Amino acid sequence: MSIPISMTVNGQPVSGSVEPRTLLVEFLREQLHLTGTHVGCDTSQCGACVVIADGVSVKSCTALAVQCDGSQVTTIEGLANGATLHPMQQAFNDHHGLQCGFCTPGMVMSAVDLVTHAPNPTDEDIRKGLDGNLCRCTGYQNIVRAVKAGAEGMRTGMGG
Amino acid sequence: MNAPAKTVGTSVKRTEDARFLTGRGRYTDDINRPNQLHAAFVRSPHAHAALGEIDKPSAMDVPGVVAVFTGADMAADGVGGLPCGWQVIGKSGVPMKEPAHPPLAVGRVRHVGDTVAVVLADSRHAARDGAEALMIDYDPQPAVVHLADAGAAGAPQVHDEVDGNVCYDWEIGDQAATDEAFGKAAHVTRLELVNNRLIPNAIEPRAAVGEYDPADGSYTLTTTSQNPHVIRLLMCAFVLNLPEHKVRVVAPDVGGGFGSKIFHYAEEAVVTWAAAKVGRPIKWTAERSESFMTDCHGRDHVTTAELALDADGTFLGLRVKTLANMGAYLSTFASSVPTYLYATLLAGQYRTPAIHAEVKALFTHTTPVDAYRGAGRPEATYVLEKLVEKAARELKMDPAELRRKNFIQPDQFPYQTPVALAYDTGHYEASLDRALELSEYSSFAERRAASEAKGKLRGVGFSCYIEACGIAPSAVAGALGARAGLYEAAEVRFNPTGSVTVFTGSHSHGQGHETTFAQIVADRLGVPMANVEIVHGDTNRIPFGMGTYGSRSLAVGGSAIARAIDKIIDKGKKIAAHMLEAGEGDIEYKDGVFSVAGTDKSLTMGEIAFQAYVPHNFPHDKLEPGLDESAFYDPGNFTYPAGTYICEVEVDPETGHVHVDRFTAVDDFGTIINPMIVEGQVQGGIAQGLGQALLEGAVYSDDGQLVTGSYMDYAMPRAQHIPDYRFDFTCTPCTHNPLGAKGCGEAGAIGSPPAIINAIIDALGPLGVDDIPMPATPLAVWQAIQDAKGGTARAAE
Numbered sequence A: 001m002s003i004p005i006s007m008t009v010n011g012q013p014v015s016g017s018v019e020p021r022t023l024l025v026e027f028l029r030e031q032l033h034l035t036g037t038h039v040g041c042d043t044s045q046c047g048a049c050v051v052i053a054d055g056v057s058v059k060s061c062t063a064l065a066v067q068c069d070g071s072q073v074t075t076i077e078g079l080a081n082g083a084t085l086h087p088m089q090q091a092f093n094d095h096h097g098l099q100c101g102f103c104t105p106g107m108v109m110s111a112v113d114l115v116t117h118a119p120n121p122t123d124e125d126i127r128k129g130l131d132g133n134l135c136r137c138t139g140y141q142n143i144v145r146a147v148k149a150g151a152e153g154m155r156t157g158m159g160g
Numbered sequence B: 001m002n003a004p005a006k007t008v009g010t011s012v013k014r015t016e017d018a019r020f021l022t023g024r025g026r027y028t029d030d031i032n033r034p035n036q037l038h039a040a041f042v043r044s045p046h047a048h049a050a051l052g053e054i055d056k057p058s059a060m061d062v063p064g065v066v067a068v069f070t071g072a073d074m075a076a077d078g079v080g081g082l083p084c085g086w087q088v089i090g091k092s093g094v095p096m097k098e099p100a101h102p103p104l105a106v107g108r109v110r111h112v113g114d115t116v117a118v119v120l121a122d123s124r125h126a127a128r129d130g131a132e133a134l135m136i137d138y139d140p141q142p143a144v145v146h147l148a149d150a151g152a153a154g155a156p157q158v159h160d161e162v163d164g165n166v167c168y169d170w171e172i173g174d175q176a177a178t179d180e181a182f183g184k185a186a187h188v189t190r191l192e193l194v195n196n197r198l199i200p201n202a203i204e205p206r207a208a209v210g211e212y213d214p215a216d217g218s219y220t221l222t223t224t225s226q227n228p229h230v231i232r233l234l235m236c237a238f239v240l241n242l243p244e245h246k247v248r249v250v251a252p253d254v255g256g257g258f259g260s261k262i263f264h265y266a267e268e269a270v271v272t273w274a275a276a277k278v279g280r281p282i283k284w285t286a287e288r289s290e291s292f293m294t295d296c297h298g299r300d301h302v303t304t305a306e307l308a309l310d311a312d313g314t315f316l317g318l319r320v321k322t323l324a325n326m327g328a329y330l331s332t333f334a335s336s337v338p339t340y341l342y343a344t345l346l347a348g349q350y351r352t353p354a355i356h357a358e359v360k361a362l363f364t365h366t367t368p369v370d371a372y373r374g375a376g377r378p379e380a381t382y383v384l385e386k387l388v389e390k391a392a393r394e395l396k397m398d399p400a401e402l403r404r405k406n407f408i409q410p411d412q413f414p415y416q417t418p419v420a421l422a423y424d425t426g427h428y429e430a431s432l433d434r435a436l437e438l439s440e441y442s443s444f445a446e447r448r449a450a451s452e453a454k455g456k457l458r459g460v461g462f463s464c465y466i467e468a469c470g471i472a473p474s475a476v477a478g479a480l481g482a483r484a485g486l487y488e489a490a491e492v493r494f495n496p497t498g499s500v501t502v503f504t505g506s507h508s509h510g511q512g513h514e515t516t517f518a519q520i521v522a523d524r525l526g527v528p529m530a531n532v533e534i535v536h537g538d539t540n541r542i543p544f545g546m547g548t549y550g551s552r553s554l555a556v557g558g559s560a561i562a563r564a565i566d567k568i569i570d571k572g573k574k575i576a577a578h579m580l581e582a583g584e585g586d587i588e589y590k591d592g593v594f595s596v597a598g599t600d601k602s603l604t605m606g607e608i609a610f611q612a613y614v615p616h617n618f619p620h621d622k623l624e625p626g627l628d629e630s631a632f633y634d635p636g637n638f639t640y641p642a643g644t645y646i647c648e649v650e651v652d653p654e655t656g657h658v659h660v661d662r663f664t665a666v667d668d669f670g671t672i673i674n675p676m677i678v679e680g681q682v683q684g685g686i687a688q689g690l691g692q693a694l695l696e697g698a699v700y701s702d703d704g705q706l707v708t709g710s711y712m713d714y715a716m717p718r719a720q721h722i723p724d725y726r727f728d729f730t731c732t733p734c735t736h737n738p739l740g741a742k743g744c745g746e747a748g749a750i751g752s753p754p755a756i757i758n759a760i761i762d763a764l765g766p767l768g769v770d771d772i773p774m775p776a777t778p779l780a781v782w783q784a785i786q787d788a789k790g791g792t793a794r795a796a797e
């Protein structure tokens, strides 16, 4: 059984037809070919798959595509403004907040969500706020620095 | 024309970040081929079982399923087993046992997750449904899981042909001299420890795409590998019997490896073989639960160690006995890890004159164990640095001063250890002193008092680690049993308009080679970094490569690039001599400019490159067109990064919770190309070491079920667990490679666990606790406190 769905992804209206069990991340990666959103686990623990749906961060491995029918979804591909990186992306580059890059899309989307809801986070807030995102490469210290700088950039509307 | 500013030694921001930050990274699972099938592997739910009938129709009946293959199908095609790349010769010349490891099990399964069959289907869901539906007759049998049981009489046998489950029983060092040292010791410190089994958990799960092109009989395997050429060689020569020139292996962006993506895994061979079988591309991506069961695990040692000292604390001898778990099969480099990457490091930073180590490697019904970040060297460091700290406690000496007293001195290099290695250079006191200063060790007592005032216990722990990196001189590795050379290859190609393409056999999966290597090339050739492209990870584009592991990329791969650059400059001099009508010996090269000594005649590198490709007046009998050079670099020795880590913890005696309050790392990596990237490597390494010390541990039930089979059960370090570190570097450049670089990828994971555990033991000392196992979870710490209370009831009153 296929169910037709439509949503807005990175500002573009999209539609498709999915099996009921299709996850949002599968719809994004396999039907829309937006492969920036990653899958790192099967227990909703790693956060590699985080996207923003209707203003809140969502683990897209844990949402069914049909649940997001009619939603506004932003993925990592939709964050930059043309060639200008979003302040959070810029801050990750400035502070070496990524190594292999696999956790990065989810990490950046979680960080954007965190700062959207707490514009001036402390280190402690950031470490707590990223509890749902695993990174095996960086040891997090530079991610924390990046998110702090990214928050500053988001507040001032500048690159990090 | 001015050459661009030098970049080596500066924290240039990473070029590769742009694609990763915008979702344009290209990982294996991002790749899809027209008409592809999806593979799902059927894994054994039993640790040990005889394999009965596999009822293929039960899966073929599932809509979308196209094919099911088993071990019997592969065997019928003459497919071989997954090989081991390092032959260890045990005591009395007995070679290690190498039982067959078919990619799909034949007759018997030997660990939970052992690969039994593959189901191919039109969609991932259908493949999984088919795998779920496949009926298999298993006859479960008793399993042996724990190291302590594996060698016992009557233990279940993992392989019929391997008596007592002993893969090898090996030794190194001078036993008689060591016994003699113990005979005259004033003090002997003794230690028993377990080095906990870890699951690597790169965040990108393994994946593979196999393709076959009947037009020319060629294969392409895209895979999550740290070393695509090695995979091609092993798969072609040992498993699938294919000619290498017909097989291309591509490792595109890879999401972390930490050793776990070095090895040649069954799935790579199966998707490649099956692609030809069914004539369609085949894609497989592991689920995380498969990663837990099938990515090679790390560590898993049981060790007893003794240190002999004289009355004033001078080390006289070291004796070590280790049991090492190989798991169910011998993985690609498994045999080398607890031998040549472990026992050879037991001298540490010290002048211990006599060392003897014995290592018995045993098979068990568990996932294969192989190299994981540090590979053998963390195990050695944990033994030695725990032992030294315990000796200091027993002798009531300051642990820093006991170490200082026994350090190899700067004027003793090159230093031949009693366990085969010859250290080229180092200055251990320099890093110790800097770490003492940076950690404010002198005011530790005040911080301890402040913690006590809050009802907390504070402790400080040291670790002065050394590692052998930049593996390896091929002659040495070969003499020790390596079945491969361990050089690296590079090609540096000027394009006619002056940009440079560099092909490296190293593979970047987080290390930032596209930046660091470009820094080296840009500086040496006088071209802007933006005009340098680093290409890696494709056997069709790179001349050859041994890949990235053992902190070897810069020291070996970078050195190969440096050698190729030297050849470019030599060729450039020939071209310049011709163009400038001067003798070749009169041409000088500096910062991208060739000039005739003592004149103002010069040509830039860009002009030379252009002439090389537009050689209108070259004397072709003397001067070849083109500017494209390659080099193979075989290192003269290992490199020996070393340093001092100091950890301060605060323990809550009520809950057993350990808070890492302060962590100081001072490393000597030789010459550093990009301090930002190096610091990032150390940060990540320490996080993994901290994971081992405080959080992580693979747990098997007695019947061989992997209890820690997901992120729900296996505690990964998260942002909240990690402190801010204090860093500095000291520098004694490597003496034998053209970059002076030693490697930095593993130090953090090697040096940190003993510093953390030593700190906890120091904190709990007043309660009578004298040891703590890894991982030092709150429960383990609380339990140790309770046990100590019980044992010293009067003292605790």
Ligand code: FES
Pocket: A038, A039, A040, A041, A042, A043, A044, A045, A046, A047, A048, A049, A050, A059, A060, A061, A062
């Ligand atoms: S893929 Fe791990 S949380 Fe979604």
Ligand code: FES
Pocket: A097, A098, A099, A100, A101, A102, A103, A104, A134, A135, A136, A137, A138, B203, B255, B256, B510
């Ligand atoms: S950068 Fe590799 S997992 Fe975070």
